[in-house]
Amino acid sequence: MSMDLIINILSATLVAGTPLLLVALGELICERSGVLNLGQEGMMLVGAMAGFIGALTTGSLMWGVVAGVAAGVAMSLLFALMAVTLAANQYAAGLALTIFGTGLSAFVGSDYVGHTVDGFTRIAIPLLSDIPVLGPILFNQDLLVYASLVMFVVVYVFLRYSRGGLLLRAVGESPEAANANGMPVLLIRYLAVGFGGAMTGLAGAYLSLAYTPMWSEGMSAGRGWIALALVVFATWRPGRVLFGAYLFGVASILHLVLQGFGWDISPELLAMLPYLVTIIVLVLLSSNPTRTRLNTPLSIGQPYRPSR
Amino acid sequence: MRLFKKLALVAALVLPMQAFAEDPMKVGFVYVGPVGDHGWSYQHDQGRLALEEHFGDKVQTTYVENVSEGADAERTIRKLAQAGNDIIFTTSFGFMNPTARVAKEYPDKTFLHATGYKRSENMGTYLSTTYEGRYVSGTAAGMVTKTNKLGFIASFPIPEVIRDINATFLAARKINPDVELKVVWVSTWFDPAKEADAANTLMDQGVDVIIQHTDSPAAMLAAEKRGIWAVGQASDMSRFGPEAHLLSVVDDWAPYYIQTVQQVMDGTWKSEDYWGGIHEGDIKIASISDRLTDEQRKKIDDTIEAIGNGSLHPFTGPLKDQSGKLRVPEGKDMTKEELAGMNWYVEGMTSTLPK
Numbered sequence: 001m002s003m004d005l006i007i008n009i010l011s012a013t014l015v016a017g018t019p020l021l022l023v024a025l026g027e028l029i030c031e032r033s034g035v036l037n038l039g040q041e042g043m044m045l046v047g048a049m050a051g052f053i054g055a056l057t058t059g060s061l062m063w064g065v066v067a068g069v070a071a072g073v074a075m076s077l078l079f080a081l082m083a084v085t086l087a088a089n090q091y092a093a094g095l096a097l098t099i100f101g102t103g104l105s106a107f108v109g110s111d112y113v114g115h116t117v118d119g120f121t122r123i124a125i126p127l128l129s130d131i132p133v134l135g136p137i138l139f140n141q142d143l144l145v146y147a148s149l150v151m152f153v154v155v156y157v158f159l160r161y162s163r164g165g166l167l168l169r170a171v172g173e174s175p176e177a178a179n180a181n182g183m184p185v186l187l188i189r190y191l192a193v194g195f196g197g198a199m200t201g202l203a204g205a206y207l208s209l210a211y212t213p214m215w216s217e218g219m220s221a222g223r224g225w226i227a228l229a230l231v232v233f234a235t236w237r238p239g240r241v242l243f244g245a246y247l248f249g250v251a252s253i254l255h256l257v258l259q260g261f262g263w264d265i266s267p268e269l270l271a272m273l274p275y276l277v278t279i280i281v282l283v284l285l286s287s288n289p290t291r292t293r294l295n296t297p298l299s300i301g302q303p304y305r306p307s308r
Numbered sequence: 309m310r311l312f313k314k315l316a317l318v319a320a321l322v323l324p325m326q327a328f329a330e331d332p333m334k335v336g337f338v339y340v341g342p343v344g345d346h347g348w349s350y351q352h353d354q355g356r357l358a359l360e361e362h363f364g365d366k367v368q369t370t371y372v373e374n375v376s377e378g379a380d381a382e383r384t385i386r387k388l389a390q391a392g393n394d395i396i397f398t399t400s401f402g403f404m405n406p407t408a409r410v411a412k413e414y415p416d417k418t419f420l421h422a423t424g425y426k427r428s429e430n431m432g433t434y435l436s437t438t439y440e441g442r443y444v445s446g447t448a449a450g451m452v453t454k455t456n457k458l459g460f461i462a463s464f465p466i467p468e469v470i471r472d473i474n475a476t477f478l479a480a481r482k483i484n485p486d487v488e489l490k491v492v493w494v495s496t497w498f499d500p501a502k503e504a505d506a507a508n509t510l511m512d513q514g515v516d517v518i519i520q521h522t523d524s525p526a527a528m529l530a531a532e533k534r535g536i537w538a539v540g541q542a543s544d545m546s547r548f549g550p551e552a553h554l555l556s557v558v559d560d561w562a563p564y565y566i567q568t569v570q571q572v573m574d575g576t577w578k579s580e581d582y583w584g585g586i587h588e589g590d591i592k593i594a595s596i597s598d599r600l601t602d603e604q605r606k607k608i609d610d611t612i613e614a615i616g617n618g619s620l621h622p623f624t625g626p627l628k629d630q631s632g633k634l635r636v637p638e639g640k641d642m643t644k645e646e647l648a649g650m651n652w653y654v655e656g657m658t659s660t661l662p663k
Contacts, residue, residue: 005512008508008512012505012508012509015505016501016505019501106342106344109344110343110344113344113346114346114547116529116547116548207500207501211500211501211504212500212501212503212504212524212526212529212530213529214500214524214525214526214529214548216342216344216346216500216524216525217342217343217344217373217374218341218342218374218498219500219501219524221496221498221499221500221501221502222499223501252502252505253505253509256492256494256502256505256506256509257509257512257513259491259492259493259659260490260492260509260510260513264660266662267465267493267495267662268493268495268662270493271493271494271495
């Protein structure tokens with residue numbers, strides 16, 4: 001393999017991993033507050049649809065991104081209304097959100113099928129992109145890839161070092177105890193769910209404005225579900241989410257590249273590779289049960305009704 | 309009491325028949341992708357709409373989209389049958405066994421399955437001979453390539469796809485003996501992001517014409533971005549790549565759907581294996597690029613005409629497989645049966661066919 005090829009593969013890996021990273025980081029925050037939102041796939045589609053329509057009608061990619069994020073937030077607030085305020089079953093509410101989002105995006109977006117926008121293009125960061133090997137991989141990407149990396153740092157620092165992160169984790173551990181300590185449990189859960197919605201909306205906009213600048217029904221093709229699994233396998237740790245997203249990305253790119261080299265391996269087997277590799281590696285990484293338990297939000301999936 | 313039972317039985321047999329005579333003929337469609345995929349499922353839905361336009365209120369159509377090729381499919385098809393659909397079109401290879409099973413349960417209804425090979429009294433199959441269109445696009449691709457590397461984004465190694473790969477390669481090599489065809493299998497019919505990744509991977513490896521057998525226009529968008537050629541599949545994809553678009557091989561299902569529904573209405577329909585191509589108007593070549601030279605353009609037009617009038621068959625012997633074994637003797641065309649089961653690459657293909 002030549003150096004150029006390796007650079008191409010890794011650069012494509014970043015692109016392939018970005019939608020997963022965005023969704024998974026958002027869902028990680030959401031789940032750390034004790035709320036499991038299975039509606040990622042639906043929210044992502046609504047985000048992709050809204051982002052595309054936004055960019056097409058305003059002629060500005062940035063407004064498209066804003067529309068995608070706003071649509072994601074709106075969807076997630078709908079979920080929060082059911083799962084947090086009304087304390088409905090989180091699993092059922094999340095699944096309903098996916099079904100609703102899939103249908104809604106197809107319905108509203110149907111008039112916009114077949115249009116194209118000039119999507120985000122790569123921006124080489126001066127100086128940094130001249131670094132051999134790493135430069136073209138990390139610093140010659142589109143704006144939303146940079147945004148995803150910034151968001152990773154934000155989430156990481158927030159969870160680890162900020163008071164807000166502490167509150168979030170406390171609510172996710174035991175909402176009763178947090179409530180007894182005077183924390184606004186429902187508000188924190190709302191914010192966490194809303195942040196998850198924003199990130200998933202952004203991931204959707206990334207698909208329809210950067211990855212493949214077009215709108216098509218069902219274009220997320222299961223990425224929302226993969227991201228959901230990623231959060232669990234990464235044992236709710238941002239660093240592992242990042243690692244897992246890119247691992248999945250590189251394996252899915254290799255699945256294509258290796259075939260081009262004429263490797264005599266069944267393509268079905270290669271297609272399994274991303275799932276297999278990601279699961280195996282992340283399960284091996286989290287084989288220490290004590291550490292895993294430390295990061296698992298204990299109240300996940302349980303609705304909380306404040307007792308007065 | 310016995311008399312009453314008999315009357316009820318007679319009523320049960322006769323009444324629905326009367327109902328059929330008066331009600332519109334109900335036609336159901338099962339799609340593997342979303343109607344908005346702007347490819348395969350979209351074209352079938354255009355056929356459905358043409359049906360409604362042609363027959364007006366004599367037909368009533370329903371469709372179910374995004375049906376996965378598994379247990380879901382059987383449930384969906386059965387539901388359509390239960391809902392009183394008289395004709396059910398199932399439009400993906402993977403719906404074959406589910407369709408066959410449901411067809412057995414509903415012998416009075418007509419089932420038609422696209423691209424498969426299982427037939428029975430009330431289940432027919434139909435196919436557009438896409439390999440004819442592929443032969444045209446292969447000819448065009450062989451002429452415009454500068455790197456002599458063509459890329460093919462393939463879904464699953466089934467005869468339909470293998471046939472199309474072979475037709476592409478045979479046509480391209482005939483016009484340009486140095487051509488190489490790289491195949492990447494993506495194991496999906498519809499995943500825009502993955503299709504784009506596959507296109508980029510092929511371009512990274514020096515390919516300068518992308519041909520796809522998947523359903524979204526993502527590969528066309530990727531080719532446009534990198535300034536190379538791409539061939540549209542199933543529907544006219546020229547708007548996704550104003551510069552990149554070489555031509556599109558378009559499936560037009562309307563003539564077949566109208567003809568078939570008419571036959572069922574008249575009671576003349578018989579289970580058959582219908583194949584329609586350029587001659588029948590089921591395959592059309594759309595939006596040929598105006599960046600081609602007159603000479604190239606003429607070659608494409610000639611190829612279309614020759615296939616249309618039957619003087620050119622894409623698979624005429626002598627044809628050898630990769631091991632050098634003679635598969636089709638000189639002067640012979642491949643038969644329908646041979647084409648339907650094609651599971652080998654022609655000689656000269658460099659990649660190995662997945663088992």
